[in-house]
Amino acid sequence: MPETEAKRNANGMHRLDDVVRNALVSTHQRFALGDGPAIRYPADVAPFAAIADSGTDSFAALRTLIEPQRPVALVTTDELAPPPGFSVTRRAVVLQxxxxxxxxxxxxxxxxxxxxxxxxxxxxxxxxxxxxxxxxxxxxxxxxxxxxxxxxxxxxxxxxxxxxxxxxxxxxxxxxxxxxxxxxxxxxxxxxxxxxxxxxxxxxxxxxxxxxxxxxxxxxxxxxxxxxxxxxxxxxxx
Structure with missing residues (x-):
């Protein structure tokens, strides 16, 4: 099935390019923790989180959603470079x-x-x-x-x-x-x-x-x- 414009948002991104956020604001909205610049699943459901962009506000909001000893996993189109205050425990490339x-x-x-x-x-x-x-x-x-x-x-x-x-x-x-x-x-x-x-x-x-x-x-x-x-x-x- 080819990708159609119906599967893209106003910025031209396919829904699967920001898969975690798009899940948490639609079908899985009942699981969403946080809002605005950062959002995540509860840690015992899934480790996945999403940020609106790579700006300071998004990472600050994300940091408040990381429970002690409970890291978050982000799936993004570009490699992330987090600011000070975070440790990267794993990086990998996945095929969607x-x-x-x-x-x-x-x-x-x-x-x-x-x-x-x-x-x-x-x-x-x-x-x-x-x-x-x-x-x-x-x-x-x-x-x-x-x-x-x-x-x-x-x-x-x-x-x-x-x-x-x-x-x-x-x-x-x-x-x-x-x-x-x-x-x-x-x-x-x-x-x-x-x-x-x-x-x-x-x-x-x-x-x-x-x-x-x-x-x-x-x-x-x-x-x-x-x-x-x-x-x-x-x-x-x-």
Missing amino acids: MIWQGTRDRHDELQHVRLTEADVAEMLALTAATEPGPFGPRTIELGSYFGVRSQAKLVAMAGERMRLDGFTEISAVCVDAAFRGRGHAAGLMRLLISTITARGETPFLHVFTSNRTAISLYRTLGFIDRREMHLTVLDRAQS
Whole structure:
């Protein structure tokens, strides 16, 4: 699906160029902390935050939203250079991919819809596989599905950031002992079907170094949209 003017704001930016802010002022507005120059998700939901610009006021507002020992992650089109008072705990380049495929295959995947009762297992699986940040309340962001083997949760994937017209697929992970069985692809096809049935477009973020995942996503109909900069900031130690 080509990018149209309807997906751009008054400044000519695509909605996904400022994905965190656009999620927090639309579909995920109920999670938003702060307003104006800085905004973020609650730390136990997701670490993501956004600033209006790289000016002093925006960073000052952001600093007040960083809880002690709880850094924030910003996803931006340009690399950030924070002022004094912050420490950069991580920098990385991620590839933002958007789905433009066709739903021409139906998997008979034996899946389960995950609920809050499954959070402890979800936290354990994501801790072991490290697909990206996943907290105690991340499940509140959207639908999550999993695969069980002998009652054990061995694979999962779900919806994270959501904004008008778009839903992010995230937390795609499989226990090391159960890889190579098509669980990740099957869960993603399920999510693609769920999201597109609502008239929304799936998208995702993946580290540019993760060539295996990028290859899988391309086979599922995702195309490269653009590279984004991930910057994790904390308060500077005094």
